[in-house]
Amino acid sequence: MKKRLVVIGNGMAAARVVEEILKRRRDAFEIVMFGAEPYGNYNRILLSNVLNQSQEAAAIMMNPLSWYEENGIKLHAGVKALHIDRENQIVLGKRLPNGVAAYLPIEKSFPEGSAVREAYDFLIIATGSRPFVPPIEGFGGQGTFLFRTIDDCQQIAQYAKDCQRAIVIGGGLLGLEAARGLITHDLDVTVVEAAPQLMPAQLDLEAAQLLKRAMETMGLRVALDTITSQITYRDDKVSGVAFKNGTQMETDMLVVSAGIRPITEVAVDCGLKVNKGIVCDDQMKTSDPKIFAVGECVEHRGVLYGLVDPIWQQAVVLAEVITECGRDAVYEGSKVGTKLKVMGVELASFGEKNPSESTDEVIVYRDPNRGIYKKLIVADNKIKGGILLGDIEMADDLMPMFMNGTKVPENRAEILFGAVSGETLLDVNDLPDSAQICNCNGVCKRQIVDVIKNEQRTSVSAIGEVTKAGKGCGSCRGLIAQIIEATIGKVSYDPREHYYVAGIPLEKSLLVREIKNREMKSVSTVFAQLADGIEDAGSKNGLASLLKIMWPKEYEDERDARFINDRxxxxxxxxxxxxxxxxxxxxxxxxxxxxxxxxxxxxxxxxxxxxxxxxxxxxxxxxxxxxxxxxxxxxxxxxxxxxxxxxxxxxxxxxxxxxxxxxxxxxxxxxxxxxxxxxxxxxxxxxxxxxxxxxxxxxxxxxxxxxxxxxxxxxxxxxxxxxxxxxxxxxxxxxxxxxxxxxxxxxxxxxxxxxxxxxxxxxxxxxxxxxxxxxxxxxxxxxxxxxxxxxxxxxxxxxxxxxWKEAETPAYAHQFDGPQLVEVVGEVNNNG
Amino acid sequence: MQRNMLFNLGSVNDIPLGQGRCFIVKGEEIAVFRSRNGDISAIENKCPHREGPLAEGMMGNGLVVCPLHGHKFDLGTGQGSEHNECIQIYNVLLQHGEMILEFPCEIFNQKKENNASECLTL
The missing domain is CATH 3.30.413.10 (Sulfite Reductase Hemoprotein, domain 1)
Structure with a gap:
């Protein structure tokens, strides 16, 4: 019998872990999900686009409600899980009243008949996080908002229509995103930040000052070192705020976006171990071995993550463990870095922002005129952290080098501006086996090395035939060649790469010469004369195209040499x-x-x-x-x-x-x-x-x-x-x-x-x-x-x-026929 | 003992040289190919990858290439170019220039179990 898997939460982490599980073992579980929001799940990263109206809410949905149906998942949409009965392995939930934000705590009571009960064999908690509201007197009245859900965005956009001024509390990533959204509604926006700089989590002081200047030229006001103490109202609508330093500011609306905190009540309530987040081991198990957790609500080795990459990694490990596809899979924490765009300014930040040891090297480039700032912290020839602002082209090289602990070039200028030769700084020797080489087809270094060693494939195209690596956009073919070289010393040259078509061992100019000399005018003649009569299906199209170009009038058109589109x-x-x-x-x-x-x-x-x-x-x-x-x-x-x-x-x-x-x-x-x-x-x-x-x-x-x-x-x-x-x-x-x-x-x-x-x-x-x-x-x-x-x-x-004239006179019989129905004419024993 | 139902698919000349055609036999789509050297082969029409219509694929050297994503199948054995992809093959007899398809009753009965309403067509 199938085991019952209950998932509390229906955000990005919850949906991802279910997808990973289905990918591994489609029929292992009967899956039930509790989603406090009444939607399918959506891409929260794009919420600010909903606020600035560059995307409709429907456009950021990742899995529509039909996805749950197609995959046989029972979704309790709009139902919040409130209690885990660990002894009897049952989750109790309650339908969320209209207008109550999904992330707000609600009373754990179940009036007659209101409880939704689901028994589980395994449970995954993926409750995510809620916006953090600093202690401000008067928050919650008309015209004050949080910024976390589709509903929040819609309410903010609606209210902004009748406003001229807005204050955003919080100068972090989300706060600036909210401010960007409000500016598109033609509001005069001020961002208020308690710290002495913008984006304290990602930037050092200098980069933050540069960013502030860029934001101000776009019409945003910024108040730093400013703590909001009270909100004032007129006619029950927000009218202004008072700051701790004694000053005041008028406003028509107020959005608080001052960070997030993990949602852990349901875990605390049933006695699971919880510090800042729900404590998980390296297999994403909580203190109860039947209960797992994933996402922003998790605390792993003392760290909480709010970015998608680490959470995707957690989801993979959890899926491996729970489906027993990889019982020994472990999550060992993630080095994090992000690339993002704040109001049009490109930014990359990873690892430490400032040197921590006296021996740490700090390499800096400043070009304030163009708004460019690059800073890297290097120790033992490895990157400990970096900030790129205004020009982040190097981030694609530097972030993998940081994540994988790769050695940096002796000439430190190359770290900031790329190698003089123009080649990538990444050396495949330094990449771990698990590093993804082909991003189009998801092939990692280990798979490529295995094919080189076990199947004696030694050219880039031969490896592509087996693994599909390099068969997408092709930009990783250089890296694949490096891997071959590192593994067996030499990349072999596959002459087939230079044949005009795979089935005829001739490069184009030689093939053209043969075709001309022998006056070959049909594809079947070419096969007969140049390929011992072996008709390679994949070569027919190319030959047909070439013959038509060479003999525009005399070409003998054999329709089986054409792809269906051309037939x-x-x-x-x-x-x-x-x-x-x-x-x-x-x-x-x-x-x-x-x-x-x-x-x-x-x-x-x-x-x-x-x-x-x-x-x-x-x-x-x-x-x-x-x-x-x-x-x-x-x-x-x-x-x-x-x-x-x-x-x-x-x-x-x-x-x-x-x-x-x-x-x-x-x-x-x-x-x-x-x-x-x-x-x-x-x-x-x-x-x-x-x-x-x-x-x-x-x-x-x-x-x-x-x-x-x-x-x-x-x-x-x-x-x-x-x-x-x-x-x-x-x-x-x-x-x-x-x-x-x-x-x-x-x-x-x-x-x-x-x-x-x-x-x-x-x-x-x-x-x-x-x-x-x-x-x-x-x-x-x-x-x-x-x-x-x-x-x-x-x-x-x-x-x-x-x-299209062939509509009148088809080129051959049955050219446009669809499937043909045939009737039985008899029945026999197979040898009779 | 295996029993077969027989279906007359018509004249071989109704399949253009080097191409395939799709026939519907007891609700099953079957792709029948006629190679340039005269061999006739029959396979199930649906590519196991994304259900591409194999009858529309290009053929040569005993293989057919699915028109959607290029997965290849051996017309003689049904074995695909991808791991774990193998399709059903059928036997075709030639009698006086007509193609007679042998369709194992067993396959039909299996489908019938899966879909009870199909019994009515028997």
């Missing part, structure tokens, strides 16, 4: 349905087109109509069998939003309507789309045309971007990107007319088509080949190939056919 000219979605994006030249459409799109969306029960980033309209959730009919109804050509080809050219309104436009960007974009639509390339190609350097169409971050400049000229940028990599395009040249633009862009595209590796975006291509070389070849014509490139791109343009 049915639509993009497959996770549920097996397809998306339909018609071409809207330059982003300009008409009422007629919109009507047809709308009618088709209704007729074919489209699940979502979405405006895309490329200034088009996406109809999502179309059945494969409906594709030909919906294309016919829409009566527009394909937008190629599914293939490795030229996609779209965004535009701004250029000179037609814009006051600033200096060039006709709309017709530029339309001509580009008309000419290059559907052109196959090594990867997708996105373009934009902007009518002036204000760049509203985002031309600087497109594969090809056109920008009009004063004097009737057009700049052509190439190699820009704004996806997982963000890169500003490089200026290839400046030309005078639309026709010149079409010529140069076509020339670049053809060169990229012929020389780009399969799945290499233009940003990689431009960096690999180099801008100087590209300018020489494509503009100065140093190789004398420009006229040939121009001819070949013209040939490719001439060969264009709108693939």
């Amino acid at each position: 049915v000219h639509a993009n497959i979605q996770k549920d097996g349905s397809f998306s339909v994006v018609p071409r809207i030249f330059g982003g300009v459409t008409s009422p007629d087109e919109l009507l047809r799109i709308a009618q088709a969306a209704v007729k074919y029960h489209v699940k979502m109509v979405k405006i895309t980033g490329g200034q088009r309209i996406d109809l999502l959730g179309v059945k494969k069998a409906d594709l030909p009919a919906i294309w016919k109804d829409i009566g527009m050509p394909s937008g190629h939003a599914y293939t490795k080809a030229f996609r779209t050219c965004k535009s701004c309104v250029g000179t037609d309507f814009c006051r600033y436009g200096v060039g006709d960007a709309i017709s530029m974009a339309q001509k580009i789309e008309m000419r290059f639509q559907g052109l196959e390339c090594p990867h997708k190609v996105k373009m934009a045309a902007s009518g002036c350097p204000r760049n509203c169409a985002e031309s600087y971050v497109k594969d090809v971007g056109i920008v009009a400049i004063e004097g009737d000229q057009w700049e052509i940028y190439i190699g820009g990107a704004a996806g997982s990599i963000v890169r500003k395009g490089d200026l290839l040249t400046t030309v005078n007319t639309h026709d010149d633009v079409l010529c140069i862009v076509g020339r670049f595209l053809q060169y990229y088509r012929e020389h780009g590796k399969y799945l290499e975006r233009t940003y990689g291509f431009v960096e690999r080949v180099g801008m100087d070389i590209l300018k020489a070849i494509l503009i100065k014509d140093t190789l004398g190939i420009c006229s040939q490139l121009d001819e070949r791109i013209q040939e490719a343009v001439n060969a264009f056919k709108d693939p």
